[in-house]
Amino acid sequence: MIYIIQTYGKAFLYSDGYNMTGVAMTLWLLVAACIIGFCLAVPLAIVRNSKHFLFRAPVWLYCFVFTGTPLYVQLLVIYTGMYSLEFVHHVPSLNQFFRSGIDCTILAFGLNTGAYTTEIFAGAIRDTNFGEVDAARSLGYSTPKLYRRIILPSALRRALPVYSNEVILMLHSTTLAFTATVPDILKIANDAYSATYNPFASFTVAAILYACISFTLIFGFRKAEGHFLAFQKR
């Protein structure tokens, strides 16, 4: 255990000397995926509750596809599948993008968490109290203003506890990253294992690191809930 920490400590935390690895890579994947997911989810959640079928249906389909298939398969399709298509090689920007393992991974993770987050936010928007909406309408709020001032702030606050679960599940999903050659915590643990033949110590170090990140996230979200959901405190 001590040998593994001494030899692979730096690689486990941030770098193998040349590339970002380990905890730094895992956190980067998590943050990038969650930012993409969040930015996708807020507008899509609004469209998801649209009265018009033509608006609602594509978002429903997106959520259905990405929540209905395993993330591993999505990652393989985006990493292995996309780059095997001929036209991708001929468009320089696409070629550049899909050639890189980390770009593909972030895209797959972002689209996946985006789909789940859309469903979470859409549910929260649907649960908004009619009274609040009626009150805003009676004060002459336009629809954009209604969403910006009343529905979204309230819905996002109420979605916070469920959203924190999604972020932690996303952290656990980052262990798939090495499929697309991204050297995350688990890849370093595998390196330590194949060098020392000591699986228990190698994977225990990885488990401790994941647990530390999880606890930090849980702590942060609890604090945020205390702040944003103060009205629910008893």
Place this chain on the structure above:
Amino acid sequence: MRKLLTTFALACMAFAATAQLPAKAKAFTEIKFGVDATYPPFESLSPSGQFEGFDVDLGRAICAELKVKCVFVNQGFDGIIPALEARKFDAILSSMTKTPAREQQIDFSSEMYNEPTSLIAKKGSGLVPTAASLKGKTVGVESGTIQETYANTYWKPAGVTVVSYPGQDQVYADLLSGRLDASLQDSVEADYGFLKTPKGSDYLLAGNVTSDPKDVLGSFIAIGVRKDEPELLANIDKAIAAIIANGTYKKIEAKYFNFDVYGESSK
């Protein structure tokens, strides 16, 4: 019953031990090789139960050179050193890499062959396995192999992008898709696993790795003999040198491989 068997076994062993002592003093007429015949193309059993493979052919050539009879004994690899010590056979001929740990127990002959580490690249790419040639290129390796260690030790500091994959098949897949410019692996694996398959037709063996000052790839493959038989070892060494010199080695090599398994030192 068990006691009887044990006594019988002990008696046999005692007899074998006494029988072997004069045999050693007698003129040396045969070599018994211990072989783990489960590792084609190096050693395996043919459907009719004959020993065959690169190692076996080399063993026969060595016996022919020494004008002695060749006997092969099948023995699992994990117990092959204890079996040698127990005098079940005289030498180990089973793709055994010379390592410091094994050298503490048995002696090794001079080099039999080496499974070199080699680079695969697209035909016409002109890449060779040196840091200078691969600078700015992307090279794929399988995670956990000595080849990964090699590429990370020598090439990464020189500006080569080294990408590790969970499995060798994924390395080949990305070589085919064009994500990788080259891949680094065991030469036998490269040959049998990729180059001889239809998909590998556009690719070639771009060369074997020759420079390894920090010795991350380990040593060559050799014949192992007991430490108390320097005479046999000297004879085997002499025979290996002879078959290399007279071209027998090259002939046998050509039967199995389309590349040099001895390494650069034979040139």
